[in-house]
Amino acid sequence: MEFTQIPQLKQKISRVALGTWSIGGWMWGGQDDAESIATIHQALDLGINIIDTAPVYGFGLSEEIVGRALQLVGKRNEVVIATKAGISWKDGKVYRDTRKAVLEKELDDSLKRLQVDYIDLYQVHWPDSKTPVEETAQTMNSFLKAGKIRAIGVSNFSVDQMQQFAKIAPLNTLQSPFNLFEQAMEKDELAFCTKTKIATLGYGPLCRGLLSGAMQKERQFQGDDIRKVDPKFKEPRYSQYLQCTQRLQKWVEQKHKRSLLALAIRWVLDKEVNVALWGARKPNQLNGLDSVFGWNLTQQDFAEIDQIIQETVLDPIGPEFMMPPLRQT
Numbered sequence: 001m002e003f004t005q006i007p008q009l010k011q012k013i014s015r016v017a018l019g020t021w022s023i024g025g026w027m028w029g030g031q032d033d034a035e036s037i038a039t040i041h042q043a044l045d046l047g048i049n050i051i052d053t054a055p056v057y058g059f060g061l062s063e064e065i066v067g068r069a070l071q072l073v074g075k076r077n078e079v080v081i082a083t084k085a086g087i088s089w090k091d092g093k094v095y096r097d098t099r100k101a102v103l104e105k106e107l108d109d110s111l112k113r114l115q116v117d118y119i120d121l122y123q124v125h126w127p128d129s130k131t132p133v134e135e136t137a138q139t140m141n142s143f144l145k146a147g148k149i150r151a152i153g154v155s156n157f158s159v160d161q162m163q164q165f166a167k168i169a170p171l172n173t174l175q176s177p178f179n180l181f182e183q184a185m186e187k188d189e190l191a192f193c194t195k196t197k198i199a200t201l202g203y204g205p206l207c208r209g210l211l212s213g214a215m216q217k218e219r220q221f222q223g224d225d226i227r228k229v230d231p232k233f234k235e236p237r238y239s240q241y242l243q244c245t246q247r248l249q250k251w252v253e254q255k256h257k258r259s260l261l262a263l264a265i266r267w268v269l270d271k272e273v274n275v276a277l278w279g280a281r282k283p284n285q286l287n288g289l290d291s292v293f294g295w296n297l298t299q300q301d302f303a304e305i306d307q308i309i310q311e312t313v314l315d316p317i318g319p320e321f322m323m324p325p326l327r328q329t
């Protein structure tokens with residue numbers, strides 16, 4: 001395992017985190033709770049000490065499962081809990097809402113579900129242009145001052161939005177989409193965070209499983225699985241992305257004797273993002289963790305990888321389809 005620091009947090013943080021969106025089941029075609037708890041325990045056994053969740057993941061279920069899993073092993077103080085606020089839901093529909101009263105209620109609910117009395121890293125899930133950023137930042141700062149949270153983060157924020165937020169409250173982390181097929185964060189947000197010492201967490205490092213090495217063209221997604229609406233998983237793009245993963249797999253096997261999955265995570269880490277948020281939902285999905293470490297990608301490697309992507313993905317598309325709507329009122 002490699003470790004990093006998040007400003008304000010004392011303990012060293014593993015550079016691979018467990019992401020628990022799919023553990024909530026919602027938008028992932030359902031999930032078995034016992035398997036989720038086993039996955040969290042497996043992550044801890046393998047040396048992962050940061051778990052990322054959010055109230056909206058399974059409308060509370062993901063946080064509840066994380067809370068239960070940590071209670072069972074009694075390791076709360078050794079684990080960094082990163083959760084979020086600012087996405088509400090009604091009748092199964094979600095919307096952004098970072099108003100003071102909403103965040104205050106959300107924090108209390110999260111503390112209860114997680115069965116803890118503080119949250120290590122509390123992140124604004126999405127910017128909410130209907131609420132003044134000052135109000136949101138002040139509210140987050142009040143939580144910090146009250147000792148209910150230990151570090152403040154934002155997610156999916158632009159550089160401008162981070163600058164406005166940081167005028168009001170200390171900003172410790174940014175969480176953004178970042179993987180071989182979704183590199184947009186690198187140019188502006190990552191450069192800004194590196195310069196201003198804001199730690200970064202890259203989400204979707206496997207691009208929702210596309211970069212796992214196990215994705216098959218014939219795979220049928222069940223129920224509300226997000227990949228039914230993900231434009232990367234629709235033809236003719238899907239074939240292009242799959243062809244790309246096959247070429248990347250060959251390239252990394254020949255050049256570094258590693259798997260595509262190890263390449264996907266290594267790529268995020270070697271781009272100097274502090275933490276890669278690996279979204280595993282079964283214990284054995286974390287089997288390849290060891291092979292992420294003990295090697296590095298060079299500038300020449302990055303160029304060769306980009307060349308393969310450019311040659312095979314002729315019609316690239318970003319992760320924008322995941323953006324939740326603003327509230328109506």
Ligand SMILES: NC(=O)c1ccc[n+]([C@@H]2O[C@H](COP(=O)([O-])OP(=O)(O)OC[C@H]3O[C@@H](n4cnc5c(N)ncnc54)[C@H](OP(=O)(O)O)[C@@H]3O)[C@@H](O)[C@H]2O)c1
Nearest residue numbers: 019020021022203204205206207208209212214277279285
């Ligand atoms: N802040 C935000 O707005 C935001 C947005 C998205 C995600 N996130 C965070 O980032 C985390 C990771 O992102 P993500 O969950 O979207 O995507 P991801 O890590 O790119 O992919 C996760 C999915 O890949 C598959 N997978 C994982 N390991 C595998 C393995 N070894 N072999 C085969 N398949 C494997 C699993 O799905 P199947 O088994 O079903 O194929 C899993 O659910 C989330 O859990 C969440 O904590 C944050």
